[in-house]
Amino acid sequence: MAAFARCGLPKPRRRKAPRIAGLFLLVSAAAVLFSLLPPVCSSFGGLFDHSELRAQLEELLAPAVMVDPEPFGDLTQADPLALTEIALRAALLASSDPSPLTDDSGRIILSFDLVKEKGAALFGEGITLTPASITSGSTTFEYVEAENGYHIPHVAQAGYFVPQVTSVRASGGVYTAEVACISTAAGGYQRDSEGNTIPPAPQKTMVYTLVKQGDSFRITGLAAT
Numbered sequence: 001m002a003a004f005a006r007c008g009l010p011k012p013r014r015r016k017a018p019r020i021a022g023l024f025l026l027v028s029a030a031a032v033l034f035s036l037l038p039p040v041c042s043s044f045g046g047l048f049d050h051s052e053l054r055a056q057l058e059e060l061l062a063p064a065v066m067v068d069p070e071p072f073g074d075l076t077q078a079d080p081l082a083l084t085e086i087a088l089r090a091a092l093l094a095s096s097d098p099s100p101l102t103d104d105s106g107r108i109i110l111s112f113d114l115v116k117e118k119g120a121a122l123f124g125e126g127i128t129l130t131p132a133s134i135t136s137g138s139t140t141f142e143y144v145e146a147e148n149g150y151h152i153p154h155v156a157q158a159g160y161f162v163p164q165v166t167s168v169r170a171s172g173g174v175y176t177a178e179v180a181c182i183s184t185a186a187g188g189y190q191r192d193s194e195g196n197t198i199p200p201a202p203q204k205t206m207v208y209t210l211v212k213q214g215d216s217f218r219i220t221g222l223a224a225t
Contacts, residue, residue, distance in 0.1 A: 032059045047211060057177050060122070060153040060217055061208060065090035065163040065181055068135075071206075075123055078222075083196045087119035088141060094118070107151040112143070115150070124218045160184055164202065175210040175217065178225070 069082035091114050101109045112131050119129045124187055131148070134141040142151045161181040169176045180202035192198055209221035 008037065049114045053168060055216065057165050057168065058163045061163045061177070061179060061219070063093060064122070064177065064208070065128040066160045066221060068161055068181070071224050074221055075127060080128055081132060081134060083119060083123060083127065084115065085134050085136065085141070087122060087129060090118040090122060091115050092152070101223045103151055107153050108216070109147065110152055112148045112150065121216070122219055124213070161203065166205070173210060173211060177208045177210060179206050179208055181206060196206070
């Protein structure tokens with residue numbers, strides 16, 4: 001524990017905290033995602049017209065669209081810190097523990113090993129992630145080397161994007177998904193005077209390249225339209 005004293009970090013509390021209202025981004029991201037995206041909100045072009053596939057890809061891409069990284073032709077061109085943040089957010093969104101481990105400041109402690117597992121699930125085995133602190137807007141995910149883990153505050157981020165898959169095509173085992181990025185600041189679906197649904201306009205559209213491995217997909221590239 002001397003490392004925490006020298007670094008001025010709060011000593012982690014190795015016990016389960018009382019039930020917490022929700023993990024970082026879990027409630028807010030899920031609520032916004034379901035409010036923005038009704039059961040049938042997009043159609044597929046090309047070879048596919050399956051809502052199950054659309055839903056699978058939207059769930060997979062949610063943390064990536066939330067981070068909104070710079071485009072990359074392949075994973076070797078991607079920013080390792082951006083990939084790390086995507087994997088970290090995926091781990092938070094997937095967690096169902098109502099009483100996570102916390103430090104003396106009430107921040108969630110998330111193992112970097114779990115982040116790496118999510119990174120492998122999203123990008124494939126052998127992906128290189130960077131164990132370092134990450135600042136996103138006004139939020140800091142603090143990496144504590146002595147614990148090999150992140151300390152994450154209980155705050156809900158506002159103004160991020162959620163995905164709406166508008167088309168999916170496949171060629172030679174490579175899938176191309178066109179994804180509309182809907183800002184959470186735009187609010188949910190509205191209705192006009194005649195009761196017709198008016199979806200929020202996407203702020204931009206990105207194209208994700210994926211490969212299928214078994215029943216799941218791996219992200220391999222990202223481009224702007």
